[in-house]
Amino acid sequence: xxxxxxxxxxxxxxxxxxxxxxxxxxxxxxxxxxxxxxxxxxxxxxxxxxxxxxxxxxxxxxxxxxxxxxxxxxxxxxxxxxxxxxxxxxxxxxxxxxxxxxxxxxxxxxxxxxxxxxxxxxxxxxxxxxxxxxxxxxxxxxxxxxxxxxxxxxxxxxxxxxxxxxxxxxxxxxxxxxxxxxxxxxxxxxxxxxxxxxxxxxxxxxxxxxxxxxxxxxxxxxxxxxxxxxxxxxxxxxxxxxxxxxxxxxxxxxxxxxxxxxxxxxxxxxxxxxxxxxxxxxxxxxxxxxxxxx
Amino acid sequence: xxxxxxxxxxxxxxxxxxxxxxxxxxxxxxxxxxxxxxxxxxxxxxxxxxxxxxxxxxxxxxxxxxxxxxxxxxxxxxxxxxxxxxxxxxxxxxxxxxxxxxxxxxxxxxxxxxxxxxxxxxxxxxxxxxxxxxxxxxxxxxxxxxxxxxxxxxxxxxxxxxxxxxxxxxxxxxxxxxxxxxxxxxxxxxxxxxxxxxxxxxxxxxxxxxxxxxxxxxxxxxxxxxxxxxxxxxxxxxxxxxxxxxxxxxxxxxxxxxxxxxxxxxxxxxxxxxxxxxxxxxxxxxxxxxxxxxxxxxxxxxxxxxxxxxxxxxxxxxxxxxxxxxxxxxxxxxxxx
Numbered sequence: 129x130x131x132x133x134x135x136x137x138x139x140x141x142x143x144x145x146x147x148x149x150x151x152x153x154x155x156x157x158x159x160x161x162x163x164x165x166x167x168x169x170x171x172x173x174x175x176x177x178x179x180x181x182x183x184x185x186x187x188x189x190x191x192x193x194x195x196x197x198x199x200x201x202x203x204x205x206x207x208x209x210x211x212x213x214x215x216x217x218x219x220x221x222x223x224x225x226x227x228x229x230x231x232x233x234x235x236x237x238x239x240x241x242x243x244x245x246x247x248x249x250x251x252x253x254x255x256x257x258x259x260x261x262x263x264x265x266x267x268x269x270x271x272x273x274x275x276x277x278x279x280x281x282x283x284x285x286x287x288x289x290x291x292x293x294x295x296x297x298x299x300x301x302x303x304x305x306x307x308x309x310x311x312x313x314x315x316x317x318x319x320x321x322x323x324x325x326x327x328x329x330x331x332x333x334x335x336x337x338x339x340x341x342x343x344x345x346x347x348x349x350x351x352x353x354x355x356x357x358x359x360x361x362x363x364x365x366x367x368x369x370x371x372x373x374x375x376x377x378x379x380x381x382x383x384x385x386x387x388x389x390x391x392x393x394x395x396x397x398x399x400x401x402x403x404x405x406x407x408x409x410x411x412x413x414x415x416x417x418x419x420x421x422x
Numbered sequence: 423x424x425x426x427x428x429x430x431x432x433x434x435x436x437x438x439x440x441x442x443x444x445x446x447x448x449x450x451x452x453x454x455x456x457x458x459x460x461x462x463x464x465x466x467x468x469x470x471x472x473x474x475x476x477x478x479x480x481x482x483x484x485x486x487x488x489x490x491x492x493x494x495x496x497x498x499x500x501x502x503x504x505x506x507x508x509x510x511x512x513x514x515x516x517x518x519x520x521x522x523x524x525x526x527x528x529x530x531x532x533x534x535x536x537x538x539x540x541x542x543x544x545x546x547x548x549x550x551x552x553x554x555x556x557x558x559x560x561x562x563x564x565x566x567x568x569x570x571x572x573x574x575x576x577x578x579x580x581x582x583x584x585x586x587x588x589x590x591x592x593x594x595x596x597x598x599x600x601x602x603x604x605x606x607x608x609x610x611x612x613x614x615x616x617x618x619x620x621x622x623x624x625x626x627x628x629x630x631x632x633x634x635x636x637x638x639x640x641x642x643x644x645x646x647x648x649x650x651x652x653x654x655x656x657x658x659x660x661x662x663x664x665x666x667x668x669x670x671x672x673x674x675x676x677x678x679x680x681x682x683x684x685x686x687x688x689x690x691x692x693x694x695x696x697x698x699x700x701x702x703x704x705x706x707x708x709x710x711x712x713x714x715x716x717x718x719x720x721x722x723x724x725x726x727x728x729x730x731x732x733x734x735x736x737x738x739x740x741x742x743x744x745x746x747x748x749x750x751x752x753x754x755x756x757x758x759x
Binding site for chain 2: 166168214217218219220222224225227228229231232233234235236238239240242243350354357358361392393395396399400402403406407410
């Protein structure tokens with residue numbers, strides 16, 4: 129394979145994993161915006177999305193589309209339920225306490241999934257076959273195109289939700305200034321609930337589209353969440369478009385480091401670059417410097 | 423008031439003397455522990471209690487007293503263990519010298535991460551340390567010729583003192599008893615000093631601290647490096663005790679669990695880590711009986727503790743003390759009103 133074809137191949141691979149990281153990062157950002165907390169359950173929701181879809185297809189004999197929709201709806205419900213059971217009853221919901229509670233939530237989620245759905249890796253067929261598409265010497269898995277398409281649609285829909293709908297605007301107001309939002313009649317508590325539902329849905333979609341390519345096991349969640357969080361940081365925590373930029377950057381970094389430097393050390397190289405970027409631009413690629421008035 | 427979001431109560435000289443006395447009593451009781459312990463397994467667990475206590479108490483300095491979340495304490499622990507273990511197992515360096523080199527390495531890496539990350543307010547330390555932990559895990563796994571890779575590092579010799587190897591559970595218990603005792607006293611002296619009072623102001627309000635002339639960057643950096651040095655010591659103790667190290671012991675999960683244990687014990691409280699370490703050491707052993715349910719019960723109890731006692735076990739004890747005192751005091755408050 130010549131140089132250009134290899135580069136193109138790595139870029140395709142990087143973009144499709146990067147798109148999945150971007151979806152997970154959206155989840156982190158939405159919850160970060162509404163609570164200032166880092167949600168450690170995010171990765172578990174990704175894993176749960178994949179596992180529920182696989183179970184619905186395998187044991188439930190359901191058609192692929194229905195199974196995927198059921199998985200996303202189920203995980204979104206679980207996300208909302210998690211918020212009502214843990215964050216909602218808190219007397220003093222400080223960001224650090226919410227962050228710690230989500231670690232406990234992640235442990236519970238992972239072990240419940242293991243107990244109910246089992247420990248075996250599962251998967252299902254790609255959405256439209258496995259015949260690779262050839263472009264300029266490089267090959268693309270058809271599932272990669274689905275990943276890119278679904279991520280794009282999700283990003284546009286999220287943008288529309290936050291820019292055009294009353295509910296989305298209310299959530300942005302609550303994120304900007306909780307007290308002022310409460311004064312004009314916005315329920316801050318409800319906006320936290322909705323942010324958990326959106327984040328869980330984003331995670332589940334990521335899980336549903338990546339499972340045909342990589343399989344899914346109950347303990348994959350933490351690593352996926354870790355990558356998603358890194359992507360969110362890289363782009364600028366709390367910034368919706370930052371999630372996309374951060375996800376794609378991290379995906380490309382990993383693919384290029386794996387292809388040209390060393391496949392064993394690809395994670396180390398990717399994270400080293402991530403640290404350097406953060407030190408040069410602390411607020412992330414698209415993030416704005418936080419100016420606090422003293 | 424004990425109502426501060428992050429508990430950093432003021433220490434008076436009287437309280438200082440009281441706490442030092444409590445520490446002395448606790449350590450005196452621990453001295454006879456091996457004599458009353460029913461078997462070696464329990465003494466072995468006690469050694470892990472000491473190692474976990476060093477880890478959690480040092481992390482508490484960063485989280486509880488400086489208000490910064492560090493997500494790579496497991497990596498410092500691992501760097502301490504691997505540096506000291508590899509030097510002893512592959513290069514025949516004395517474990518004592520290895521432990522000193524290991525401390526130097528953890529301190530230096532903490533300086534490298536802290537210098538850029540601690541200059542900024544907010545979640546930057548959490549982000550930078552997360553990345554550092556990921557890098558260290560890859561290095562432990564992939565530098566196979568040195569670390570043994572995923573199979574682990576074997577053949578690490580024990581510490582020896584005056585020609586006697588510190589190998590049995592009981593001898594190592596007394597060794598850990600001394601090291602942990604000294605470190606716990608050092609930590610208390612740090613908290614109960616001019617430096618410590620400045621440090622505790624940081625957790626409450628960094629802006630207020632700066633306005634009082636506290637160089638918050640320098641304070642946070644010193645505490646971060648000191649806590650990494652202690653994690654390095656814990657790592658050396660660990661590797662020369664079990665004579666083995668495996669990358670998964672020092673993964674991101676360990677770092678997260680240590681943060682959780684700081685919170686469950688009670689962050690920003692000197693005694694919090696004692697409860698944290700007790701829970702971290704004993705509960706997984708007790709939950710063995712639940713088999714597959716083990717992790718679920720662990721996660722659930724963690725959520726419940728944080729939900730009902732946001733200030734951890736220490737906060738819970740303080741609440742209980744308040745209830746009992748109120749229940750047994752004559753209703754003088756009503757008469758005075």
